[in-house]
Structures are given as C-alpha cells and as structure tokens.
Amino acid sequence: MPTLDEIISTKRNSLKTDRLDMSFGELMSLFEDGDLFITPEYQRVFRWSNFQQSRFIESVLLGIPIPPIFVAEDDEGKWEVVDGLQRISTIFSFFGVLESVPEKNNSVLSEGEMIKELEGKSIKDFSLKLKTTIKRSVCRVEIVRWDSKEDVRYELFNRLNTGSSPLSEQEIRNCIFRSYSVDLNQVLRDVALIPEYIELISPSEKRKEEMFLEELVLRFFAFKHLVGNFKTTVAQFLTEFMRDVSKGKIQFNIEKEKSEFIYFVNFLQARFGKEIFRPKGNFANHIFDSLAFAVPKTFDSIAGNEEKIELAIRALLDDKQYNSIGTSTFSNMRIRARMDRAMEIFTAHA
Secondary structure (H helix, E strand, O other), X not given: OOOHHHHHHHHHHXXXXXXXXXXXXXXXXXXXXXXXXXXXXXXXXXXXXXXXXXXXXXXXXXXXXXXXXXXXXXXXXOEEEXXXXXXXXXXXXXXXXXXXXXXXXXXXXXXXXXXHHHOOOOHHHOOHHHHHHHHHOEEEEEEEEEOOOOXXXXXXXXXXXXXXXXXXXXXXXHHXXXXXXXXXXXXXXXXXXXXXXXXXXXXXXXXXXXXHHHHHHHHHHHHHOOOOOOOOOHHHHHHHXXXXXXXXXXXXXXXXXXXXXXXXXXXXXXXXOHHHHOOEOEOXXXXXXXXXXXXXXXXXXXXXXXXXXXXXXXXXXXXXXXXXXXXXXXXXXXXXXXXXXXXXXXXXXX
C-alpha cells in the first residue's frame, strides 16, 4: 500500500505547470486565432458590471499590477481559460473581439475612480497611444497541464474561481461536464427552460444566473438514485454523480429520466403549486430532496398513484417529527434523517 508521501507525489506529478508573461495584445491574437479559447459554458458567466469593467481598464491604463490568469493546456497545445474570465473578457469586449457574446461586446466605459473622463468612452475614442498602452500591458499567464488519467478540471475551476465574481458549484459543473458519452449537462439545461418548472421553483434572477434550476434537476436525479449513504458534502456528491453518469459509469436512461421528472413537475404544479417548497417563504431544499429520494423509491410511477402521493406529501409537510429535524445545517446526518422519515411516511401511504 503506497504511503501518503507517495500518493501526494503521484498526484503532484500528474500536474505540470508553467508560466509566461504575455501582453494583452498577444492574448487577443491567440484568442482570434483560436489558440486561446473560452468555452461557451464558461463565457456565459462573464458578469462583471460596467463599473467593474471600467475600473479594470482604468487600472491597466494606470499601470496597476494585474492578477494572473490561469489556462489549461490541452493535447493540441491550445489554452482554455479556467480563471481570470472577468478580466480577460473585459479587455476582449472593450476591443470588440468578444463576438461570441454580442450583447456584451464593444463595451462603453463609465466614469473612472481616478480618471473621470473615461465616462462614455469606447475603443473608438481612444488614441493609438492609449490602445497600445493596453495592448502592451503585461499579464502573468499560469499554464496548467495535466495527465489525461487525472480529471482535475473541476478542482481547477473550483479552487481558482475565488475572485469578485466566483462561479456557483453548478456553473463549474456546467463548464466541466461537456462532450461526454451521456450528455446529462444538456438535459439539465433543457429542463431549466420549461415554463412550468420555472413557475414551480420561482427562482430569483440571480439564482437563475447561478444555474440553481439546473442544480435542482441534478439533485433530483442524484437523490433518486442514491442507495445507502454518502460520506461527502452534498456538493461533492452531486459532482461525483454527474461525473459518473456523464462517463457512463451509472446506468441512466436519459430520455426516460427527463420525461419522468417533467411529469413529476407537472404533478406538483397542478396539486400544490410553488408553495409546496416555500412553507416559510424561502425555497426549502430539504423538502425537494426528500421528495426526490422517497417518491421514486416508493412508487414505480406517479401516473395512477396521484392520490396516494398527494396524501403522502401532505402528511410529510404536516409531520411534526419531520419538521423537528433542523434545517439550519446541512449535515449528512440531518439530511439522512429527513430522508428516512420521508421514506417511512411514503411507505405507509403506498
């Protein structure tokens, strides 16, 4: 059995790193040539406000040091941005090369904190000297290469995205789990667009942007297929489930699962409405998780069992024992206790 030192050494050797100092002009050229790319899933979370973008452009013009960006190098030597999206997209947008996101391209600056005269200025208003100042400004590029046996992209995104606009867990999954044999990622995105589902969950615009709707679909599938206990955090449990389904390690009939989830949503909307998950105002994850866990394990299908399932859900919502299990913490023991109690109630109504 390998020692801890040997395990760590092996893991370290699976990652190769390098660093270069490059100008923004060079990075733009790489981007336009396709040698530096930002996946559409990652690009969608370019969310810096106009103030933040203007402040960064101002910093570059003033020569203020810039934090590094991180890229992951693939087998063809191309670089994928994994951290620094907001900064690099700000430059690309200002110079009008962010064509994949036209609504965020060709930005116009707001008043700077130190340079008030930036207000209303676009790249067209800049002199050649100012354009060159930005293009020649240097940024440290940290290059990460990894052994193909080690799937560490999730960890790279997760540990590096800690800036002023960090990604949610689901946004990170959305960046990572693409182009796999089972496209669970696409199913999550498709379901998140269904009007009845949106109405049932009624998320805020901020939560929509953070892919809360997609994560709930993933939670449903993960807890539906949960057998036994999980020893990790819920976030890690969801990530591992999505990874294993995407790689075909878990049998998952994607069209059947999608269809059954939509049927479940329509059932809840018709019988309860959005109030089912908001007994105290805020969305109650624990109720959603309990239903995802207990309903499929108790009933083969919702069709034909609507009355029984409705009675079981109402009994769950009114159950003193279930409601006495605290929700202020998401410890595994509390999650498990709620699910076990839900199973007892549903079994009694089956």
